[in-house]
Amino acid sequence: MQFGIFSVSDVTADPTNHTTPSEHQRITDIVTIAQKAEEVGLDVFALGEHHNPPFFSSSPTTTLGYIAAKTETLLLSTATTLITTNDPVKIAEDYAMLQHLSDGRVDLMMGRGNTGPVYPWFGQDIRQGIPLAIENYALLHRLWREEYVDWQGKFRTPLQGFQSTPRPLDGVAPFVWHGSIRSPEIAEQAAYYGDGFFANNIFWPKEHYMQLVNYYRQRFEHYGHGTAEQAIVGLGGQAFMAKNSQDAVNQFRPYFNEAPVYGHGPSLEDFTEQTPLTVGSPQQVIDRYASMREYFGDYQRQLFLMDHAGLPLKTVLEQLDLLGEEVVPVLRKEFAKNRPATVPDGPTHASLVAASKVAALGAAREGSDAAAEAGAATGAATGPGTGAAFGLAASGRPSERV
Amino acid sequence: MATKKLVVVSAGLGQPSSTRLLADRLTTATREHLSLLGDEVSVEVIELRDLAHDITNNLLTGFAPPKLQVALDALSSADGMIAVTPIFTTSYSGLFKSFIDVIEPTAVTDLAVVIGATGGTERHSLALDYAMRPLFAYLHAVVVPTAVYAASSDWGTGAGAGSTALPDRVSRAAGELAALMHDSVRSSRVVDPFALPSGFSPTGSYGEE
Numbered sequence: 001m002q003f004g005i006f007s008v009s010d011v012t013a014d015p016t017n018h019t020t021p022s023e024h025q026r027i028t029d030i031v032t033i034a035q036k037a038e039e040v041g042l043d044v045f046a047l048g049e050h051h052n053p054p055f056f057s058s059s060p061t062t063t064l065g066y067i068a069a070k071t072e073t074l075l076l077s078t079a080t081t082l083i084t085t086n087d088p089v090k091i092a093e094d095y096a097m098l099q100h101l102s103d104g105r106v107d108l109m110m111g112r113g114n115t116g117p118v119y120p121w122f123g124q125d126i127r128q129g130i131p132l133a134i135e136n137y138a139l140l141h142r143l144w145r146e147e148y149v150d151w152q153g154k155f156r157t158p159l160q161g162f163q164s165t166p167r168p169l170d171g172v173a174p175f176v177w178h179g180s181i182r183s184p185e186i187a188e189q190a191a192y193y194g195d196g197f198f199a200n201n202i203f204w205p206k207e208h209y210m211q212l213v214n215y216y217r218q219r220f221e222h223y224g225h226g227t228a229e230q231a232i233v234g235l236g237g238q239a240f241m242a243k244n245s246q247d248a249v250n251q252f253r254p255y256f257n258e259a260p261v262y263g264h265g266p267s268l269e270d271f272t273e274q275t276p277l278t279v280g281s282p283q284q285v286i287d288r289y290a291s292m293r294e295y296f297g298d299y300q301r302q303l304f305l306m307d308h309a310g311l312p313l314k315t316v317l318e319q320l321d322l323l324g325e326e327v328v329p330v331l332r333k334e335f336a337k338n339r340p341a342t343v344p345d346g347p348t349h350a351s352l353v354a355a356s357k358v359a360a361l362g363a364a365r366e367g368s369d370a371a372a373e374a375g376a377a378t379g380a381a382t383g384p385g386t387g388a389a390f391g392l393a394a395s396g397r398p399s400e401r402v
Numbered sequence: 403m404a405t406k407k408l409v410v411v412s413a414g415l416g417q418p419s420s421t422r423l424l425a426d427r428l429t430t431a432t433r434e435h436l437s438l439l440g441d442e443v444s445v446e447v448i449e450l451r452d453l454a455h456d457i458t459n460n461l462l463t464g465f466a467p468p469k470l471q472v473a474l475d476a477l478s479s480a481d482g483m484i485a486v487t488p489i490f491t492t493s494y495s496g497l498f499k500s501f502i503d504v505i506e507p508t509a510v511t512d513l514a515v516v517i518g519a520t521g522g523t524e525r526h527s528l529a530l531d532y533a534m535r536p537l538f539a540y541l542h543a544v545v546v547p548t549a550v551y552a553a554s555s556d557w558g559t560g561a562g563a564g565s566t567a568l569p570d571r572v573s574r575a576a577g578e579l580a581a582l583m584h585d586s587v588r589s590s591r592v593v594d595p596f597a598l599p600s601g602f603s604p605t606g607s608y609g610e611e
Contacts, residue, residue, distance in 0.1 A: 134606040154607070184596040185604075192604035204465040215596045265462035274467060 001335045002346035003328045004044025005037055005320070006079040006236065006303040009057035012310040015258040020310075023056045027063070029313045030056075033306075034067045036317050038074040040324020043346070046077035046109065046303055051085075051118045054260075061094040068102035075348065076102060079198075079303070080111025080179045083140070084132040085122035087156060091136075092143035092164040099169045104349025107175040109198050109234075110137060112186075128155070130185050137176075141193065144173035172356050175347040177234055177301075180212070187212055191219030196232035196347070199296075202305055203261060205274050206295055209235070213296050229343055234301035237289055238277040241322045245280035251315075252279050259309035282326040289327075290334040298339050300346035302331070405442045407589040408432060409480040413450045413487040413498035414520070421520045422449070424552045425486040427572045428516055428579075432484065435573075435580030443583075446476045450497050457497065460504040470504070478509045478593070481586035482579050483543070485534070486518035489526040493533040494519070502537065511542040514582035516575045518550040527551035546578035 007030060013020040021029070034045040045067065047060045057063060064076045076098070081091060091108075099106045112129045113119075119126040135153050142149050143164040151159040168174065177196035180186035181204070190197040197216040199209035213233055220231035240255075242248035249268065256268045256279075265271075272279055278288040293299065304323060307316040345351065410429050414421025429445055436443050450457070456470035466474055477483065487498040517534040521527070530549040538545045550571045561567040 131606060134604065138605045184598060185602060187596075188598060188602070189604045203463065208465065211595065262463050266459045266467070270459075270467065271463075274465075 001299075001332060001339075002043040002075065002301045003331065004042045004046065004075070004077075004301070004303050005033070005306050005323075006046035006048070006077075007033070007057075007307050008048045008079070008305070009050060009055045010260060010308055011054045011056055012260060012308070013258075014310040014312055015254045026056055029316075030063065030307070031067055031070060032313065033316055033320070034074065035070055036320045037324070038071045040320050042074070042320075042324055042328065044075045044077055044301065044303060046079035048079050049082050049113075050115070051121065052115055061098050064106070065098055065101055068098065068105060071105075074105065076106045077177075078108045080109045080113075082113045082118070083110040083136050084112045084129055085118055085124050086136075088136040088140040089143065089156075089159070089162070089164065092140050093166075095174055096144065096164065096166050096168050099174050099349075100166055104169050104353075106349075107177065107347070109177040109179045109196075111179045112183075124155070130183065131155075133186065134189060137178075137189065137193075141173075141176075144168050169349065170353050170356075172349065172352045174349075175352060177232075182208075182212070184212070184215060187216040188219055191216050191225075191231070192223050194220065194223065194225035194232075196234055196300065198234035198301070198303075199236065201236040201276055202238045203275065206276055206292075210295050217297065226344075227342070229297055229340065232344065232347060233296060233299035234303065234346075235292060235296060235299060236276075236303055236305065237292075238275075238305045239285045239289075239319075239323070239327075240279045241282050241285055241319060241327070243281065245284060248279050248281065255309040255311055263309075282322050285323075285327050286330050286334070289331055293335060298335070298343045300344065404440075405444055405589075406436060406481040406583045406586065407476070407479060408443050408445045408482045408484065408583065409476050410445060410447045410484045411450065411477075411486070411498075411501070412447065413495050413501070415451055415488070415495070415497070417451070419451075420552065420554070420557070421486050421488050423557075424518050424520055424550065424572075425484055427569070428484045428486070428518060428550065428576055431572050431576030432482065432516075432579050432583075435577045436583060439580060439584045441580075441584055446473075446480075448473045448476070450501050453501070454497055457500050457504055461500060466504065474505055474509065477505060477513075479589050479591070480513060481589045482583035483510065483513055483515045484518065484579070485515055485538075486520070487534070489519050489521040489529045492526070493529055494537070499537075502541075507541070509541075510538070512586075512588060513543045514579055514586060515543045515545050516548075516550065516579045517545055518552070518575070520552050522554055524551070524553045524555070527553070544582060546575060546582065548575040548578055550575050 011021060011023055011026050037045050047063055048057050049060050051058050060078055068076055095106060095108055112133050116126050124132060132155055135155055139151055139153060148161050148163050149159055150161065177198040178186050178190035179198040179200060181200050187197055199213050201209045217228035217231040221228040240248055240252040242251060253268055257263055262271055268279065271277055278285045289302065306319050410425050412422045412425040433443050453470050453473060456467045460466045460470060487494040515538050517530055519530050530551055535545055548571060552568055556568045559567065
């Protein structure tokens with residue numbers, strides 16, 4: 001089970017003193033926040049991608065590359081990477097590069113983006129959001145797994161004999177999550193590829209996301225990647241804590257009331273009751289999130305939104321101390337209890353490399369069995385190196401069936 | 403004997419409300435007509451005044467609080483709808499439109515609807531036909547030919563030369579609604595929220611080698 005934080009990178013005025021940090025300040029703060037996440041024992045830091053104010057994170061690989069150099073163990077991810085308006089070729093190149101520089105500490109979460117004007121600004125049409133996500137990812141998936149790609153699609157210029165460089169580290173593509181708030185098409189896509197599915201789980205009632213996750217789990221099994229309970233699920237979450245729960249409510253209320261997403265809407269009390277946002281003592285956060293597995297099944301990744309709505313850096317760092325020192329260690333124990341051994345952990349580069357070796361061995365065994373059978377049937381000699389599996393190995397292509 | 407589901411949306415703000423009074427008259431008349439056709443009817447009344455804060459919160463957050471969600475679910479699986487709004491400044495009230503704005507785009511597709519409105523004078527009666535009717539046409543609802551407008555004076559006026567009394571208009575509209583509801587199977591439909599669009603492929607048309 002992986003724990004971490006994700007940031008949408010908003011530059012928002014602090015409603016308690018009406019000061020707004022500069023972009024530069026927020027950009028340097030985010031590096032501090034990521035370093036802090038590692039220091040307090042979190043596993044993952046994920047950063048959003050936006051192309052309009054008040055967000056600063058237009059270029060996540062630059063930021064993540066810098067953070068990679070400043071950290072040792074932190075797994076770097078995105079929340080989300082715009083699979084619709086980015087060229088999939090550039091995503092393949094950028095994140096393979098980041099994968100090398102970070103020694104494999106990178107994965108991605110694909111999202112469509114819901115800011116209407118971003119599509120035309122990048123030459124696309126929001127009404128084509130799903131077809132763009134489907135086609136662009138199909139290409140990205142191949143670019144990381146095939147040496148030379150011939151490609152023709154609807155949304156970008158064709159490719160003939162294109163080789164994306166650098167090749168993925170150890171011949172293993174970065175793990176991919178697909179994030180969606182309401183589209184079954186994206187859950188279906190994640191299931192088809194055996195990729196992860198991430199449910200935002202912060203703005204709406206969990207019941208909504210439970211349906212979507214359950215659907216993804218069923219389809220994951222349908223496509224033969226394992227049982228439904230072995231599907232790779234990630235959840236968002238949101239918390240604000242103080243030792244004393246009423247202090248947390250008092251401190252967070254002004255930020256809640258003015259927050260870009262839910263400000264001036266429902267009361268803090270209604271919103272915390274209806275959505276996973278938890279404002280209170282660390283124990284309340286533990287209780288709320290330890291119960292998530294009862295609703296979603298055993299899952300692999302839990303990310304919290306901690307820096308937003310104008311919360312000052314000092315407060316965010318204090319929150320991370322509470323999260324890393326008091327909440328996550330207990331959650332790790334809670335989630336480990338009665339977790340079936342067959343449910344996989346959150347994917348890492350090391351686990352993917354190991355799985356690809358196992359798959360390659362399996363393919364080699366199958367290949368030689370098939371060759372032997374063919375040989376027996378036809379009476380032809382089949383020497384080593386002529387089976388399909390050896391052909392695969394020779395081309396350096398890892399099995400897709402990871 | 404089939405049980406038909408009738409949802410009544412009343413956007414009146416006053417208590418008591420003449421909009422609700424008109425909605426209730428239409429409901430009673432529809433029940434009578436359905437009974438003649440051999441149908442029982444279950445009625446769910448949605449008073450938008452009670453949901454006003456929830457509707458605004460839904461507009462701001464994108465999700466319906468529990469009480470509003472119950473109302474939205476009732477509408478999606480109804481066989482018939484009676485929609486009555488006061489006419490404010492030439493059209494349906496803002497609260498009525500806000501409610502329509504938070505329902506799913508397909509929530510009232512194929513739904514039989516009677517539209518009704520109330521106002522201070524008869525001069526606003528055409529708002530039903532230039533504002534309410536196109537709104538439901540856009541949503542692919544089936545609006546019955548008779549719309550019922552009740553001005554304040556209608557509550558004390560009998561039939562006269564060239565005009566019918568309010569109860570006659572209510573009865574005619576209710577008869578038209580009951581006939582459509584009698585044939586409706588909306589309430590027994592099972593909707594799959596994860597139905598993929600036909601022809602959808604997780605790799606797209608161009609994904610395969």
